[in-house]
Amino acid sequence: MKRRVSIFGATGSIGESTLALLRLKPEVYEVVALTGGQNIDALAKAAREFHAEIAVTAYEDRLDDLKTALADSGIEAAAGAEAIDEAACRPADWIMSAIVGAAGLPPGLKALEQGTTLALANKESLVTAGPLLLDTARAHNATILPVDSEHSAIFQALNGEKMDAVERVIITASGGAFRDWPLKDIANATPEQAASHPNWDMGKRITIDSASMFNKALEVIETREFFGVEPDQIEVLIHPESLIHALVGFRDKGLLAHVGPHDMRHAIGFALGYPVRPDLPLERLDLAKIGQLTFKAPDLDRYPALTIARTVMEIRGLAGAAFNGAKEAALDGFLDGRIGFTDMAPIVTGVIEIMSREGLGNAAITLESVREADQMARRRAFESMAAQ
Ligand code: NDP
Ligand code: MG
Numbered sequence: 001m002k003r004r005v006s007i008f009g010a011t012g013s014i015g016e017s018t019l020a021l022l023r024l025k026p027e028v029y030e031v032v033a034l035t036g037g038q039n040i041d042a043l044a045k046a047a048r049e050f051h052a053e054i055a056v057t058a059y060e061d062r063l064d065d066l067k068t069a070l071a072d073s074g075i076e077a078a079a080g081a082e083a084i085d086e087a088a089c090r091p092a093d094w095i096m097s098a099i100v101g102a103a104g105l106p107p108g109l110k111a112l113e114q115g116t117t118l119a120l121a122n123k124e125s126l127v128t129a130g131p132l133l134l135d136t137a138r139a140h141n142a143t144i145l146p147v148d149s150e151h152s153a154i155f156q157a158l159n160g161e162k163m164d165a166v167e168r169v170i171i172t173a174s175g176g177a178f179r180d181w182p183l184k185d186i187a188n189a190t191p192e193q194a195a196s197h198p199n200w201d202m203g204k205r206i207t208i209d210s211a212s213m214f215n216k217a218l219e220v221i222e223t224r225e226f227f228g229v230e231p232d233q234i235e236v237l238i239h240p241e242s243l244i245h246a247l248v249g250f251r252d253k254g255l256l257a258h259v260g261p262h263d264m265r266h267a268i269g270f271a272l273g274y275p276v277r278p279d280l281p282l283e284r285l286d287l288a289k290i291g292q293l294t295f296k297a298p299d300l301d302r303y304p305a306l307t308i309a310r311t312v313m314e315i316r317g318l319a320g321a322a323f324n325g326a327k328e329a330a331l332d333g334f335l336d337g338r339i340g341f342t343d344m345a346p347i348v349t350g351v352i353e354i355m356s357r358e359g360l361g362n363a364a365i366t367l368e369s370v371r372e373a374d375q376m377a378r379r380r381a382f383e384s385m386a387a388q
Contacts, residue, residue, distance in 0.1 A: 009098035011036035044069030130225030153245035153258030325377030
């Protein structure tokens with residue numbers, strides 16, 4: 001019997017890498033649902049190639065375009081957030097969660113409710129609603145496998161280990177586009193400059209979040225939520241070569257590092273094959289040729305987002321949802337030229353401060369409360385940008 005697979009965010013960078021892996025073994029996989037957003041051509045093309053049951057765009061006003069692109073294919077077409085949720089309820093053995101942003105949470109929860117395996121690239125789900133996601137997985141006997149490269153690396157290093165032997169977890173960061181820029185120049189950086197990553201080829205938003213290290217801030221919180229380690233056990237290390245993705249430090253002071261090419265098909269392939277390690281057509285690292293790996297502590301003046309992550313973990317509750325909502329709004333503001341690159345962090349900090357005074361830390365985490373905190377944070381961030 002074929003393995004039934006769905007991909008949420010199939011037209012994005014992670015989605016395309018996932019499709020590339022399915023393409024290697026078409027006899028093994030049966031594609032159920034593929035979802036996308038504005039890129040209707042890519043969505044329809046993938047749906048036709050993989051004979052998907054259904055293709056869904058997030059945008060209702062694009063439904064006619066999708067229907068036209070799928071004409072005579074026999075593939076169902078649907079649109080809107082509800083249709084994405086419904087697609088996540090279709091029985092599948094393995095579901096990739098690779099929508100960008102807070103929109104990835106609801107279909108991820110629906111997928112878990114069917115007791116499936118969820119390959120989680122959408123780190124925002126864990127940041128905004130970690131306890132809800134993990135409780136839902138437990139209640140429905142579902143499995144979550146990390147796809148973020150650092151978290152896949154931690155997961156792999158922990159294989160066969162006991163959590164009480166773990167002293168610390170170190171996630172690495174390339175340092176992003178502005179790692180070597182003079183601090184004073186970063187304020188004037190353009191979105192194009194921020195969107196060029198030294199090592200990884202990723203979607204535009206996560207690439208800019210790598211330059212600001214908002215991405216690493218999300219990943220620190222993701223580490224805490226997924227692996228249940230305390231904030232003071234999580235460290236960030238700048239590692240410009242991006243070959244070691246994470247290290248786990250044990251009580252006996254040994255470190256287990258995960259080394260691999262900077263290609264997301266490794267982490268996706270690991271999750272797709274789990275628990276069997278698949279053969280992957282990736283670069284075999286020549287360490288003698290690479291010669292040396294370098295490390296340095298992150299400069300918190302250059303990367304204020306790392307300090308914000310600490311604050312969010314102290315407040316807990318809905319702070320993750322507020323953080324992510326404010327960050328997404330600030331990124332929108334930077335992308336459309338309303339604010340500068342270095343304005344993002346103070347705006348996000350301001351939103352978290354205001355909302356924490358309003359009782360953010362004590363609130364229960366439900367889909368509804370997360371949505372409200374997310375919306376409120378976006379509104380506050382927009383107000384703050386308008387006042388700039
Ligand atoms: P992309 O921007 O490349 O792709 C995002 C996907 O989500 C696209 O399919 C897009 O559709 C779709 N989408 C956008 N907005 C919405 C919405 N409102 N509702 C539903 N779907 C939407 O992102 P990435 O692939 O880079 O990242 C996806 C997720 O994986 C993110 O959470 C990111 O943090 C995480 N991740 C990514 C890594 C990478 O290497 N790229 C590494 C580790 C984690 P369309 O393009 O058609 O508009
Ligand atoms: Mg990562």
